[in-house]
Amino acid sequence: MNPSASSLPAPSDRTRGDVLLSLRDVTIGYGKKVIQKNISMDVKRGSIFAIMGGSGCGKSTLLRAMIGLLRPQSGTYTVDGDEYWTGPDSHRTALNRRFGVLFQSGALWSSMTVGDNVALPLEMFTRLDDEMIRRLVELKLGLVGMSHAIDLMPSEISGGMKKRAGLARAMALDPDVLFFDEPSAGLDPITSARLDDLILTLRDGLGATIVIVSHELPSLFTIADDGIFLDAETHTPIAHGSPRDLRDHSTNPMVHAFMHREASTDAPPAEPATKGTNSNGH
Template sequence: MTHDETLISVRDLKIAFGPKLIQQNISFDLRRGSIFAVMGGSGCGKSTLLKSMIGLLRPASGQILLGGEDYWAQNEQRRTELNHRFGVLFQSGALWSSMTIGENVALPMEMFTSFSADMIHRLVKLKLGLVGMEHAINLMPSEISGGMRKRAGLARAIALDPDILFFDEPSAGLDPITSARLDELILTLRDGLGATIVIVSHELPSLFKLADDGIFLDAQAREPIAHGAPRALRDHNTNPTVVSFMNRAADLSSAPQTRG
């Protein structure tokens, strides 16, 4: 499900920590209904770019346009209002360990809506039901598996019905079966909620299954070196770094086996 409407435009973005350049010359458009992948090897700045897009890290220069508004040119109050359009699933799930799963999901509603306690409880059950976690509403994060924590984090990410979801390495630490189930859930939510998704990942099966567009960041060049759907980059790109990254699973499977 893709449309022509552009939700986010990134223009000539430069990200740095003081004098240390992370990435520069980043430009792309995020279309409504798409799943956009931020790809690249470890340490290239994938998660750092995501932090700039969700308001956690001010870029050194450039623009992030959300509905035509320059996000980082707005005052703090307006940026907070724009943030309500975002839902974020962090790599660890980032659940509050002292709260039940239900309380974690309820927290954004309690902070940013005027819903009654009964309405919030109903919505929490609905959001947890969407990710297959309604049974865990009264459990603590320590009482559930890593995959379940990711799903609970996803329920919290959709608590305020955002139209843009950001996922930072959603499959990190999960076994292949649990990872595949999470991928299916992400597609279901995209189709069911009409959400637009930005996913940071280096997991090839997830990238090939989920993303219809993307950008490839390179740690050495410190700028994007490819742009397009992961499958297209795998099949048609000629940059050696991109080719090696997108075909590494085939390289591993053909490597000679050794006995320990």
Template sequence: MNPSETIISVRDLRLSFGPKIIQQNVSFDLKRGSIFAVMGGSGCGKSTLLKSMIGLLRPTAGQILVGQEDYWAQNDKRRTDINHRFGVLFQSAALWSSMTVGENVALPLEMFTTLPPHVIRRLVELKLGFVGMEQAIDLMPSEISGGMRKRAGLARAIALDPDILFFDEPSAGLDPITSARLDNLILTLRDGLGATIVIVSHELPSLFAIADDGIFLDAVTHKPIAHGAPRDLRDHCTIPEVMAFMNRQADISPTDETKG
């Protein structure tokens, strides 16, 4: 694995709904093997950016390059092929309530491979074992805790051995101990599988613990206003909005430096 290799490049991205601009002038590079945090206050467009990166929302302008390919310039079939490189954990884990944990994890394998059922079952056992959930393979999502549902969602996200993982608020709703365990699991995914990870989150302890790069989106100017590891932004950034977020301060108004 080449840690200096750029795996995704976002170039001058603009995201909007009709005349309403969500974010603009968004540019960054995602290095292979990194854990990249998308940060910012509520309503700044973090999840909207994630949706654009995984193919759920076409940007108004700009490019998302996956390797050397302009993702949104490809036809539907090619985008689907590229999507097989992605694994996604949604905020709610998004498990099908009518399917067992094992059936949820098996779903991508059944949809996108021609493997026989006994091989899929073994792969499901392996993926669940990787996240410490093998004992829950035949349980329903309603029979397990919120933290276990997140881990089951992770197992499904890695079912097709993707090299890029996207997590939307993975620690949301979890107690501090469960959240710390999930952070350790994410680090294990990065180190054990060589995965590159994008995390949308406002959970500062998690960001400081695991992210080595990131971007800060501003809800007022609708632009990124800082770029770097969360720990570095906390310790060295002098932009008031970023300082307020990283240090849990309130009542910070935009300065001339970050307006329009």
């Protein structure tokens, strides 16, 4: 089987009963500039879905659109059958409650303890008392192996620990979908592998659906079971399928080069990272 875009059935032809996120003919960009067009894809419940492609292809831009930071120029985006951009702001706010986001830096507030960072969504969006919030914070930090750091400041923990603390915060409201923007960026191979194991544990143990932007092939091959490949030159998706299937079967030269880490002499400039609060609180 060749899982390139041309050989796969269109997402609309697939079974949709277990589809949680769905994009149809979506175009994303800034002003008159088109970053990607003709994006159609389904993210199934319980899957780990990878957004792949070379630098500057629009991976993080697509992620911004999926978490509500960027309105698509055209097309439809549904969350569990509900059109995301239709209706009042309160409608989108309710859908956003089903999302958890881990930004590249971990995005911890430097003036707050790790525990207070994780507690922030609970304080903002629930009416739980302080004792219950503390218990939930301990639970979430325990899930990512960070119970010991609850009273530490972000400056007192490593980069990998910041990523795990950011993940605990992303899980604070028990979201249906977790979005990760380059979760392994800046981590050493051992720490990156431990984070991959943690992501798989969360998916298997909590039934979470995960959408991940990454160019780290070892991580993608280990955890992702579906995905889309964005091409910077044509500004369109050129392949659908799991990273392993694309590596082993795709005949598209761009996909093959990426999956086998072949050098490209005309790589586009890197796109900006997904906006988020960094560890300095900006």
